[in-house]
Every structure is written in C-alpha cells, then in structure tokens.
Amino acid sequence: MTRKLTAICFSPTGTTRKIVTAVADGTGLEYDTIDLTLPSSRSQTLEFGSDDLVVMGIPVYAGRVPSLLSETLASIKAEGALMVPVVVYGNRHYDDSLLELKDILEGKGAICIAAAAFIGEHSYTSKVASGRPDSEDLESAKRFGTALMGFLDKVTDSYVKFDVPGKNPYKERKPSKRVAPVTDDSCIECGICALSCPTGAIDFRDFSTADSNLCIKCCSCVKKCPVDAKHFNDESVASFAGWLETNCIERKLPELFIPVI
Ligand SMILES: Cc1cc2nc3c(=O)[nH]c(=O)nc-3n(C[C@H](O)[C@H](O)[C@H](O)COP(=O)(O)O)c2cc1C
Structure with a gap:
C-alpha cells in the first residue's frame, strides 16, 4: 500500500527540523513538510488517516513536549494514521517527552510504528552537543527512515506494541522566571x-x-x-548554561525504538 508521507516539526533553532528531514529522506518517499515553528503555521488543522505516514519531531523542553504545542497537538486528527514520534534533546536527557508525544498521538487514534530520540546542540549553549546533529546523527536518522520502510507493510496485520522510556505522570512542569532576550x-x-x-x-x-x-x-x-x-x-539562564557545560558534555547517542514484527 502506498502511503503519503508528511514530516512535521517544531524547531526554533533548526536541529529538530534537520533530524525529521533526514528521517523522511531515508524513507525514499516523496513528502511534504509542515513546520509548526511560526505562530501562523500552528493555526492549521492537521488531519491524517489510514493512507498517511507521519514523522513528528519536537524538541525536548524540560523533559517534556513543549507546552506551546499543546493546543496544536490536541487538535490533530489521526485515526488510523501511521506515526513516528521523534524527540530531539540537548544532550542532558529526554525524560518523559518521547512517551508523552507517543501517548498524545496514540490518543488521537494514530498507530505509532516506531520512535526515536536524537541529540541536537543545546539551545542555551553551543558548548553542549556542539554542531549536532552532525553527520553521524544525520546518517543514523536516515537509516532509521530506511528501516521504517522495511516493516511498513507488515504493520497492519502483525502490529506489535513497543515501549519507550519515560514515566506517566510526566515530569512536573515547574513555572520558570519570565525573561526576554x-x-x-x-x-x-x-x-x-x-x-x-x-x-x-x-x-x-x-x-x-x-x-x-x-x-x-x-x-x-x-x-x-x-x-x-x-x-x-538573566542569571537563571547563564547559571543553567554553566551547569549544562559542566554536567552534560559526554556524547549521548541516538536511541531508536522499533517494534519486533
Ligand atoms: C526551554 C528549553 C528547555 C530545554 N529542555 C531540555 C531538556 O530537558 N533536556 C535536554 O537535553 N535539552 C533541553 N533543551 C535543549 C533542546 O531540547 C535542544 O537544544 C534541541 O536540539 C532544540 O531543538 P530545535 O533546534 O529544534 O529548537 C531545552 C531547550 C529549551 C529552549
């Protein structure tokens, strides 16, 4: 069965978009890209059905799906669509974000066929995960996309559920100090x-x-x-960047979650 591929991302500093694009490229299918970064793009209705394959990428914010996307994600229609949740994080951790994104999409009727966590240069400091995703990350994302095509057609008759790391109730969203650049x-x-x-x-x-x-x-x-x-x-941002530079330097690797079919 031929499926229509759509690559969706929210990506203020561009790393999530690079990963989602590499995954979509790896499938070898033609695809449309929906970038939800600008306010105007988030007012569109996202509607998918059983002919669709969707790669959905978001950056991790405080271990969660960015709350800015709550309304957009709540309004998605995805009954029967095959979806691939992808999170991109700044080499600290992705905590509950991948589970949360998968839960949201499945709650909309999507069938999540695989999931992944990739690493992007940290938004707060170019010294953490500097230059990532790099060529190794992008190659891994591309291979992940190619792997999806290997089991896509088997999904409907022998779909096997798979787990991703994370806990529900998800990490508490703590109010942070209001600052501006x-x-x-x-x-x-x-x-x-x-x-x-x-x-x-x-x-x-x-x-x-x-x-x-x-x-x-x-x-x-x-x-x-x-x-x-x-x-x-603001001191809160500077001290957090300093903490990241001390504690989150060791290179983390992409994690791919693919069900055994
Ligand atoms: C508000 C905020 C919160 C973040 N929280 C986390 C986090 O919990 N863990 C982590 O590893 N990176 C965190 N990051 C870093 C981003 O997830 C990471 O840099 C990502 O690559 C940014 O994606 P983008 O380039 O698509 O904007 C955070 C960044 C921002 C702006």
Missing part, C-alpha cells in the same frame, strides 16, 4: 529575530523590545541573529 549595539535591525520568533514576542517596530510574557526562551533569536546581538543576560 536583550539586544546589544551590534544589532543591524535585519528583523530576522522578529520574523522567526515562534511566539511573536519580538516587537516588529523595535527589534530590541521583547515581551517576557510571550518569550519561551527557545533561543531562536539568539541562534539566528547574524551578528550575535541577542542574548539572555
């Missing part, structure tokens, strides 16, 4: 920060103004600024 004098007012902000937190009339009530500290503006003019100078 600051802008230094090197800003060239190109507007890339405002155009790429997933929550519209940056003022289009004055790119140095950001709304801390909207900012989710995803670091899209920090990493995309061509002249490094955006920073979080």
Whole structure:
C-alpha cells in the first residue's frame, strides 16, 4: 500500500527540523513538510488517516513536549494514521517527552510504528552537543527512515506494541522566571529575530523590545541573529548554561525504538 508521507516539526533553532528531514529522506518517499515553528503555521488543522505516514519531531523542553504545542497537538486528527514520534534533546536527557508525544498521538487514534530520540546542540549553549546533529546523527536518522520502510507493510496485520522510556505522570512542569532576550549595539535591525520568533514576542517596530510574557526562551533569536546581538543576560539562564557545560558534555547517542514484527 502506498502511503503519503508528511514530516512535521517544531524547531526554533533548526536541529529538530534537520533530524525529521533526514528521517523522511531515508524513507525514499516523496513528502511534504509542515513546520509548526511560526505562530501562523500552528493555526492549521492537521488531519491524517489510514493512507498517511507521519514523522513528528519536537524538541525536548524540560523533559517534556513543549507546552506551546499543546493546543496544536490536541487538535490533530489521526485515526488510523501511521506515526513516528521523534524527540530531539540537548544532550542532558529526554525524560518523559518521547512517551508523552507517543501517548498524545496514540490518543488521537494514530498507530505509532516506531520512535526515536536524537541529540541536537543545546539551545542555551553551543558548548553542549556542539554542531549536532552532525553527520553521524544525520546518517543514523536516515537509516532509521530506511528501516521504517522495511516493516511498513507488515504493520497492519502483525502490529506489535513497543515501549519507550519515560514515566506517566510526566515530569512536573515547574513555572520558570519570565525573561526576554536583550539586544546589544551590534544589532543591524535585519528583523530576522522578529520574523522567526515562534511566539511573536519580538516587537516588529523595535527589534530590541521583547515581551517576557510571550518569550519561551527557545533561543531562536539568539541562534539566528547574524551578528550575535541577542542574548539572555538573566542569571537563571547563564547559571543553567554553566551547569549544562559542566554536567552534560559526554556524547549521548541516538536511541531508536522499533517494534519486533
Ligand atoms: C526551554 C528549553 C528547555 C530545554 N529542555 C531540555 C531538556 O530537558 N533536556 C535536554 O537535553 N535539552 C533541553 N533543551 C535543549 C533542546 O531540547 C535542544 O537544544 C534541541 O536540539 C532544540 O531543538 P530545535 O533546534 O529544534 O529548537 C531545552 C531547550 C529549551 C529552549
């Protein structure tokens, strides 16, 4: 049976998109990409059925699925669709996020046929998982995509459930201090920060103004600024980055979860 492949991602700093693209490329199928990073893209209705294969990738935020996606994920229709939940994390841990994403998709009627956790450069510091996903990660993601095709047609008659790590109730979401990025004098007012902000937190009339009530500290503006003019100078962000640089340096490897069929 031919299936229509869709690659979906939310990816403020671009690593999740790279992984999802590599997985989709590995299948050898043609596919559409739906990038949910910008606010306008999250208002569309996502509807899939039994002819669809969907690779869904999200970055891990505090061990969970980003809460910004709650509404979008709650509105997905996926009865009978084959889905592949993928999480990308910054070399600390993915905690309950993969289980949570799989549970959400299965709760929408999807059949999750495999799942994976990959590593991307940490949003808060380029010293943790620097440059990842690298060529090894992307090769692994591609091979994962190719492996999916090996058992796709067997799924309907001999589908075997599989487990992914994680606990339910999921890790508690702790309220974090509201902060917004600051802008230094090197800003060239190109507007890339405002155009790429997933929550519209940056003022289009004055790119140095950001709304801390909207900012989710995803670091899209920090990493995309061509002249490094955006920073979080709040102590809570700096000390967490320092903790990551001390404790999360050892290279973690992609984990693939494929049911035995
Ligand atoms: C708010 C926030 C929370 C994060 N929490 C975690 C975490 O719990 N574990 C981890 O290893 N990385 C964590 N990260 C790092 C991201 O998961 C990682 O850098 C990912 O590659 C970013 O994906 P993106 O490039 O698609 O935005 C967090 C990043 C942000 C912005």
